[in-house]
Amino acid sequence: MTPPTAIPVGAPPGQDAVGELAAHVTGAVLTPGDEGFAAEAAGFNLRSRHRPALIVAAESAADVQAAVRFAAAHGMPLGVLATGHQPFPARDGFLLLTTRAMRGVRIDAGRRVARVAAGAVWSDVVGPAQAAGLAPLNGSSPRVGVVGFTLGGGHSPFLGRSVGWAADHVVSIEAVTADGTLHQVTAESDPELFWGLRGGRSNFGVVTALEIELFPLTSFYGGGIYHPAERTEEVLRAFTEVVPGAPDDFTCSVALLNMPPLPEIPEPFRGRALVHLRVAGLGTDEETERLIAPFRAIGPGLVDTVARHPYEAFAAVHADPDQPAPYEERSTLLAELPAEAVERLLECARRGAGGPVTVLELRHFGGALNRTPAHAAPVAAREAAFSLWGATVGPPEAVAAGYDSLSEVMERLSPWSTGRTYTNFTAREDRAEDVFTPAELDRLRALKRLHDPANLFRVNNHTIAPR
Known part of the structure; x- marks a missing residue:
């Protein structure tokens, strides 16, 4: 990956100026070397090494105003960090405004x-x-x-x-x-x-x-079904059978997973290549079960959590990681998913099983996501029928290998791409x-x-x- 071009900045503010700023904000004002500086600069994605000249840990809108005025007065570019899930371009000499204390x-x-x-x-x-x-x-x-x-x-x-x-x-x-x-x-x-x-x-x-x-909405019928990677073709075939006629109150996606052999990962997932079906239906249990009949026909999964759940249990469907980690991601938006595209995806899955890509996910969009309401926001993803996204997690050499593999996958599916990426799934260099x-x-x-x-x-x- 090519590193981003450096941003020209003004001279670093002096201690007197920083002290004056600190007197006007409630939150902490930190400079490199201060206790807590590194922790405040860190985000969920540990590959993003932020190198600000100054951090303002805002606790109110007034703190934000003071930080913005200070940055403008001193010629400092300003960046904003809440959780830091997405890759953050490497920058030097900027003012980092963190908002994680503003949780109301x-x-x-x-x-x-x-x-x-x-x-x-x-x-x-x-x-x-x-x-x-x-x-x-x-x-x-x-x-x-x-x-x-x-x-x-x-x-x-x-x-x-x-x-x-x-x-x-x-x-x-x-x-x-x-x-x-x-x-x-x-x-x-x-x-x-x-x-x-x-x-x-x-x-x-x-x-x-x-x-x-x-x-x-207080509940949904859904969950995850995990199969060994050997069933990837059956799962993808069933997926393409289910999505064309799916009603707007039903959502499903497929994730190809390469689970690391870490002790904290439970059996039967540890060190295995898996395919993970995720479903969420807002209709009755019976309606959703009829929709996922092709998924059931594959046979029982290693784990199957599809049932009626309270909405507060939403996180269990995708089971996203909850601990910070170093990773890179790539994605593209697909206008369609014809048989040839499915074959190419299967080829990539066969080569990638047990490889450096941690997750490769195919989400079904459609429904209201493709409609343009009055006062619509600038969301180019509403042109797409599917999202293809992947991430690679681990030490630098593993991430580099996984990123190259993901780039190849995106290139192989490019004939069906809209040519754009979904904003929340952008790569570092997008x-x-x-x-x-x-x-x-x-x-x-x-x-x-x-x-x-x-x-x-x-x-x-x-x-x-x-x-």
């Missing part, structure tokens, strides 16, 4: 809306929402940050196909722009900025809180051109020129430069 969540059951602060993760939202009989458009992991997930489009493997992208269901946004002003942004107050924030992430400002829609359509990007660049002409917010992934 407030549920308005009457409006079916949650107000979520910048550092909240999905486990902070699901529990309080369920107490009101409601569910958010969350992803598969309880540890992912709500704001980053939602402003990257936000694919829910539970409600997505029935109601659409999470970004389309944002009610309002509280954000600090490059001049340090705190805005309350809605489709009525500033329709263009509201549009751009719901897809452009940190390119136009630092989002300090979101109001998001909630939906009446650019804005890889995420947005040309029309979206042109409009986003015009918006950047209006709200951040000096390109202060240029540290995070797929930076949008002013037009």
Whole structure:
């Protein structure tokens, strides 16, 4: 991978300036060498080695305002970090604003809306929402940050196909722009900025809180079925049989797994190549069982957790890792999955079993994810029928080998690609051109020129430069 180009920055601020900043914020202000600096700079992806000149651990919107004004005054690019799941480009000399201390969540059951602060993760939202009989458009992991997930489009493997992208269901946004002003942004107050924030992430400002829609749902019928890798062809054939006629309230995906031989991984998974079917139905148990009959016909799995579950048990379906790890990822969006594409995927699976790729996942989109509502967010992934994503986890040599293998898989499936990647599944080197359509990007660049002409917010992934 080619390292990103260095960003020109101003002279580092002196101790007096840093001390003045610290006097105006509630959260910690840290410089290299301070106790806690390395821990605050670390994200979930341990391959992202952040090298900021200064960290502000914000505890409020006022802290965010102070940090933004300081960065602008001292010519320091500004980056934002909540959980740090996605790869973060290597940068030097910037101001890192962390929001993980901002975890407040407030549920308005009457409006079916949650107000979520910048550092909240999905486990902070699901529990309080369920107490009101409601569910958010969350992803598969309880540890992912709500704001980053939602402003990257936000694919829910539970409600997505029935109601659409999470970004389309944002009610309002509280954000600090490059001049340090705190805005309350809605489709009525500033329709263009509201549009751009719901897809452009940190390119136009630092989002300090979101109001998001909630939906009446307290349980689902689903879970995971694990088979040995020898059944991959049967599983993929069944998958292509199930998805064409699937109703919008049913979602399924397939993951090819190479489990490491680590003692903390339970039998019968340890050190094995597996294929993992994941299903979630919002209809009755009987309706979902009829839909997954082709999956049942494969035979019993090594483990089968498909049953009626309370919605709070959503994390068990995909069983995403919950501990930080070093990894790289690659992805593409597929417009279709014809028989030839399935054959190529099977060839890649046969070669990859027991190899360095940790997970290769095929998600079915469709339904409401392919529809464009009024006030739609810039989510180019709504053009796709499937998402193909993979990750490789481990020490540098294993990650490098796995990344090369993933790149080959994406290349072999490129004839059916839309030519873009889903924002939340971008690789470290992906650019804005890889995420947005040309029309979206042109409009986003015009918006950047209006709200951040000096390109202060240029540290995070797929930076949008002013037009």
